[in-house]
Amino acid sequence: MVQFYKAKKNTPTRQKFAISVEGLDQFGQGVGHYQGKTCFVEGLLPGESGEVAVIDNKRHFIRAKLITLTHTSPERRKPLCPIYSQCGGCQQQHISEALQHSSKAEALLRLLKPVGVEKMDRVIHGQSWHYRRRTRLSLRVDQAGQLVMGFRRKKSSEIIAVKECPVLVHKLNTLLVPLQQCLAQLDAVAQLGHVELVAGDNDKVTVVLRHLRPLSAADLKILEQFSHNHSVSLFLADGQQHTLLSGEMPWYGINQLNLYFNPQGFIQVNAEINQQMIDNAIKWLDIKPTDRILDLFCGVGNFTLPLAKFARSVTGIEGLAELVSKAAYNAQHNGITNVAFYQHDLEQDVSRQSWAKEGFDKVLLDPARAGAAEIMPYICALQPERIVYISCNPATLARDSQLARQLGYRVIKVTMLDMFPHTEHLESMVLFERH
Structure with a gap:
């Protein structure tokens, strides 16, 4: 054999x-x-x-x-989260807040050293727990037929069940368990994609449920009853549009203004840092009553409308038509008349845009992670007295700062924004002035 x-x-x-x-x-x-x-x-x-x-x-x-x-x-430090070693949401709960701040600030200074930055303004920080007013949770049905609702495991697509999260605001935290129990009852439970939770400054939490097939009348009844029992606004999203099943559009307050927003659209997730960031931008721009200000990547008017209280006029530019419409509505709703909003993709040429032919004394920009390399030459060609750049990506900030330096501007101030405590994310603000 x-x-x-x-x-x-x-x-x-x-x-x-x-x-x-x-x-x-x-x-x-x-x-x-x-x-x-x-x-x-x-x-x-x-x-x-x-x-x-x-x-x-x-x-x-x-x-x-x-x-x-x-x-x-x-x-x-001992992490507050019981699933910190598994969940991929936070990376630095084991590090003291002071060390988190100093290490991120030092990393930012290293990146900006080539443009002459040697020191940092104070770190803008606030409450480091229960600060996040928005989150997205993944949904799946496991092999036992049970619904799992939670965040992705570190460096994996696996979903880790979440019953509480110490970085979410309390209004969202208390909703996690009852929401999972509600969704588990649906006939379409296996056809759910994800769920988003947003805590605006209105009384209701907003829930956006992504579903992959039409929901039955019985499922809609269960969801509507949940929205009434827990005082939430419930939107259904099928991939094409979102429909309000129950409740109202969310809004948040800044500088005695109420800003409405699409629950699936962008807002700053840390309300306390957002307010400090706006106040700091107003201070750094040193706005005069005669100033004409350009606000690029303006969203729903988060900076535009507060700046307009001090300036002659503010022009806001945004790439998404829905956000432009919401920004204009917010201006009207708050009785602000010295603003104008335009839609344009700021990664494309702006020379033929009507607003681009106007003069501006100061500029604020808050781009996405890709930065603002395409628009920086135009900004510098305007020769504004001051430019405030809000960054969520230090690498593209460093690149754009080099470009601004070549075009006649230098960094005057830089500060780190602790927008996402206990995570690796590093946000910052830079003030440029002409040489």
Whole structure:
């Protein structure tokens, strides 16, 4: 009898070594050195040491994960979230808030050093827990037929069930369990995509339910009853449009103004930092009653309308027609008449736009992560006295700051905005003036 043997696959053993780290990058990774290479270690803080396993060994750097902690930093904190080690929503709950601020600020300064930035204004921060007024939760039915509602696991598409989240505002937190129980009753439970929760400043939380097929009359009745029992506004989204099943459009308040917004549209998720950011922009622009201001990527008027209280006029430009319409409505609703809103894709040429031929004394821009490389030459050609740039991506901010410098502007002030405490996200504000 002939026997055949199959060779076992060789499973490479991950290299392990001991290391101490001296710094922290903006993503919350410890930074140390091993065998002449920079080593980034997830989970290790400055002043700490431990045994780590190599995840990725490149020519100039190593990425590793912590296996055993042998020396602990006083900056280490116990995470408040019971599923912090699994959930991919937060990355820095184990780090003190002071160290989060300083490490992000230092990372921002490093990126802006080539344009002459040497110091940081105060970090703009606020409440670090229960600050997030908007969230999206994924939905799926597991192998046992049970509905799972939650966030994605770290570096995975798997959904981790969430019953409470310490970064969500209380109004959203208390809704998580009853909402999951309600959705689990629906006949169309397997055809649900995701659910979004938004806490505006009106009394009702707004719930947007994404469904992949039309809902039955019985399902609609269950949802409507839930909206009444929990005092929520409920929108249904089928991928083409959203329909208000029960309740009202949400709004939020800033500078004694009420701004209405589409529940699926963009708003700043941290209300406290948003207000401080607006106040700081007004201060940095040093607005005079004769100033004509240009607000680019204006959204629903988050900056436009507060600035208009101090200026001669403000012109807001936004790429999405729905946001332009909402911004104009908000101006009318709040009795502000010295503003004008236009729709234009700011990644495209603006030279033929009617508003682009006007003169402006000051400019504010709040672009998406891609930054504003296409519009910066136009902004600088206007020769405004001051430019305030709100950034959600330090890499594109650094690139656009280099461009502004080449076109005659220099950075006067920069500050970090702690918009998303306990995460790796780094937001900032920069003030430019002409050389």
